[in-house]
Amino acid sequence: MTKVAPIDQRKADHIKINLEHDVRSALTTGLEKYRFIHEALPELDLNRIDTTQQLFGKKNKFPHSHQLHDRRNSGGRDHQPAAC
Numbered sequence: 001m002t003k004v005a006p007i008d009q010r011k012a013d014h015i016k017i018n019l020e021h022d023v024r025s026a027l028t029t030g031l032e033k034y035r036f037i038h039e040a041l042p043e044l045d046l047n048r049i050d051t052t053q054q055l056f057g058k059k060n061k062f063p064h065s066h067q068l069h070d071r072r073n074s075g076g077r078d079h080q081p082a083a084c
Contacts, residue, residue: 005013017023051062 004010053060053062
């Protein structure tokens with residue numbers, strides 16, 4: 001059985017490959033055909049939005065998108081990056 005590298009090493013390898021090689025795909029989503037006008041909602045209190053959903057008879061309250069962004073893209077870990 002092939003030994004799998006630890007997740008930290010795999011992440012580092014992934015970043016290195018993307019920085020050193022052209023890994024772009026010839027496939028596109030088609031979204032390059034469109035331009036969207038950004039219209040922020042600064043007056044909106046995101047904490048007042050009810051994100052409760054019911055699925056299979058069970059109620060779930062999902063985190064707001066701004067709370068998800070605060071977790072960082074860390075592969076699911078709750079660490080904070082070192083200060084620059």
